[in-house]
Amino acid sequence: MTKFINENIEINELPNFDELQLNRxxxxxxxxxxxxxxxxxxxxxxxxxVISYFKSELFSNRVWMIMGAFIGVMIFLSYLLAxxxxxxxxxxxxxxxxIYKSGLISxxxxxxxxxxxxHVALHQGFISxxxxxxxxELFTAGGSSSDIEIPGLLLEEAQKIKNLVSQKxxxxxxxxxxxPTTSVIKDFNE
Numbered sequence: 001m002t003k004f005i006n007e008n009i010e011i012n013e014l015p016n017f018d019e020l021q022l023n024r025x026x027x028x029x030x031x032x033x034x035x036x037x038x039x040x041x042x043x044x045x046x047x048x049x050v051i052s053y054f055k056s057e058l059f060s061n062r063v064w065m066i067m068g069a070f071i072g073v074m075i076f077l078s079y080l081l082a083x084x085x086x087x088x089x090x091x092x093x094x095x096x097x098x099i100y101k102s103g104l105i106s107x108x109x110x111x112x113x114x115x116x117x118x119h120v121a122l123h124q125g126f127i128s129x130x131x132x133x134x135x136x137e138l139f140t141a142g143g144s145s146s147d148i149e150i151p152g153l154l155l156e157e158a159q160k161i162k163n164l165v166s167q168k169x170x171x172x173x174x175x176x177x178x179x180p181t182t183s184v185i186k187d188f189n190e
Contacts, residue, residue: 017111022090022101028131029152030086035127037082041075091150093161098138100148110148114168116140122162124155134158138165 048067052059059067085104092099098117101109121137128134128151135151136158153161 017099017109020092020094020099022092022099025086025089025091025150025152026133026154029128029133030083031131032125032127032133032152033082033086034079037078041078045071089152093164098148098150098165100150112138112140112148114165117165117169120162120165120169122158123149136161136165 048071052064081104085102088104088107089100089102091101096115097111097113099109099111101107117138118141119139121139122134123137124134132155133151134153134155135149136153137147137149139147150161
C-alpha cells in the first residue's frame with residue numbers, strides 16, 4: 001500500500017490564466033447583439049405608445065418630453081454597455097481545457113477541463129446564420145452552472161472547435177467502453 005501524501009501548493013507557483021491571450025469574438029457578432037437590442041427597444045417604444053393611447057390623460061407635453069429624454073438616454077446606454085461588454089468577451093482552447101471570459105461589471109472566467117465535457121453542440125440563430133456565425137456550447141457533468149457557450153464564432157471555426165472538443169472527449173469515452181467494469185454501458189451503446 002502506498003503512503004498517502006498531500007503536500008501544500010504554493011499559490012504563486014500556480015499558472016496564471018489571466019496572462020493567456022484570449023481570442024476575441026467576431027466583430028460581426030456585435031451586429032447580432034445590436035439587432036436583438038433594437039428589437040427589444042422597439043417593443044418598449046410600442047408599449048409606451050400603446051399605454052399613452054389608452055391612458056392619454058397621463059401623457060402631457062411635459063411628460064412626453066421627459067419620457068423621450070429618458071428613453072433616448074436608456075437606449076444610448078444599452079448600446080454603449082452592450083459594446084463595452086462585447087469587447088470584454090474572449091475565449092481560448094488549450095491542450096486540456098477551454099476558457100471563456102465575459103462580464104463588464106462582474107467579470108466571470110470559466111475554465112472547463114475536457115475530461116469534464118459530456119458533449120458539445122453547435123448552435124446558429126436566424127440572424128447568426130445569415131452572417132455566417134455560430135456558437136459552441138460545452139456541456140459538463142457539473143450541471144448548468146459549469147456549462148459554457150461561446151457565441152460569435154465564424155461557422156467554419158465553430159465546426160473545427162466542435163471537432164477538436166469531440167476528439168478530446170472521445171478517447172475518454174473509448175476508455176469507458178473498454179473498461180470491463182462498465183460493460184453495461186458498452187452493451188447499451190451497441
